[in-house]
Amino acid sequence: MESAAQIRERLVAAFPGASVEVVVNPGPAAQDSLLLGPDRARAIAEFLRDDPVLRLDFCSNVTGVDWPAREARPGCLEVVYHLYSMARKHGPVILRQRTADRADQVSVPSLTPVWRSCEFQEREVFDLFGVVFPGHPDLRRILMWDGFKDHPLRKDYVEPDDYEWEPTAHGEVLAKARRHQAAAGEGPGP
């Protein structure tokens, strides 16, 4: 199968002006990936699915990654797609899409119209990471309940302190229980 760099060359030739970068994986698995810009992502995905050489008809895995801001790197949310070909029996080709930031520009185009298997998995990324997928037919929370706020798989997620619980006799747990009870206006337990 073609390497990520070769696929990138063909994509740049087929989609002039589209943003496609190779993200090198330094580990022993050496599964490099292609970072797509938002403008042509849907068209590129359709090209990869229908291209007679690649025939990436099977989108196996869709997931999110949270990258909070660090020195020299602005924060973003990333969506990773693992593509394989059932017709040609090769893969993976890995696609990535990144949001502009982690606060209010958190949209990347949905690939559910290209591969149906993204339907539930993009809903899960929406639910747990807060990435919005314009073009998704049914974007709702899937694992958490509808009234839930926040996105648990983000790195800066803080557990809510709103449940009933019985503190166990560990120092940190008791300290948390005291904070919780003070905030809830309850006296310390017996």
Next chain:
Amino acid sequence: MSLSPSPLFSAPGPQVRAVSDEFHGDLLEVSMGPHHPSTHGVFRMMATLDGETVVKLKPVFGYLHRNHEKIGEGTSYLGSMPYTDRLDYLCSMTNNWAYALAVESLSGQAVPERAQYLRVILAELTRLLNHTCLAGFLLQDCGASGTPLMYAFREREKILDLFESLSGSRMMCNYQRFGGCRTDAPPGWLEAAAALVGGYGAFLDEYEALLTGNEILMARTQGVGRLPAALAISAGVTGPMLRAAGVDYDLRKVDGYGFYPRFEFRVPLGAHGDTYDRYMVRVLEMRESIGILQQALRGIPAGPIMDPKARLRGFRAKPGEAYGRIEGPKGEIGFFLISEGGPNPYRYRVRPPSFINLTILEDLCLGHSIADTVVILGSIDIVLGEVDR
């Protein structure tokens, strides 16, 4: 006559589809589950019915959600291994293997030959027990109360005895490690496994005599829940469900992970993609598994079961990422790991086959009666520990 949904349900009304010009009544929304015996756990289907016919069906997930992935990011690589047992709790051995494979490809570790053979043996035993249980549950869902399920559980118990004598636990085996396996097979274990495998064909014959030609089973499953191959591929359906739709895609052949290229076996395919094919493909897969097990039990060499250079405690992987996947009994189970060089994975993702196989549940059920949804769901083979994670 009005086609609007019943005022009893204040939820936004379903999109109404006229089924016939004359004989139609109000649509009825039925919430099947989360506490319903046919859902195999806490799973809910919001079904909209016209008479008994399903016109809309939306699955509702999350009753067993505990954010497995967040917990995996908060613990060491080794610490997640016992937790993978709890994903698909019928198939802990294959979950362990998929996770071990992902970590091995993240770190570039090798696995000794004997451990590879043990992994194949355990994975195929897991496939036997999973498919046997599935057939039992499917018949239970058809209303054959007791007998088929108890026959299945009798055989499953024999396999669980083998797992227990090897790993110390029947279901939560926590047996595989990155770089090999945790313990070697005790004396006599391989002989006991060979005896069980030798008798399994006879059990399948008996089971099939009871079921395969059974008129009621055929009436309930043939032509029910037909899955076209193109939809199966697009929806990412994997495992026996995909092969029942006629798509030749088995990761044991395609990826050739472990030592599977050393074994001879065939990949059974269905011709219709209906529920009966899904049952039949699993039965045929069990027969192939018996063949693989006999070859593996004959060929297993002596030797170490762990890579001597492997470190389990204090394991750190070089920065990078890896996606490892295997052919689990329910489909492709994969783990996606990103390492930043620390003791914990930066990102730990499970690709749950039964969750993704549920994508097409509504497509399969539309137009069938509500009783058929129970059979269709049973043939998809889900475990909620894995669906909700």
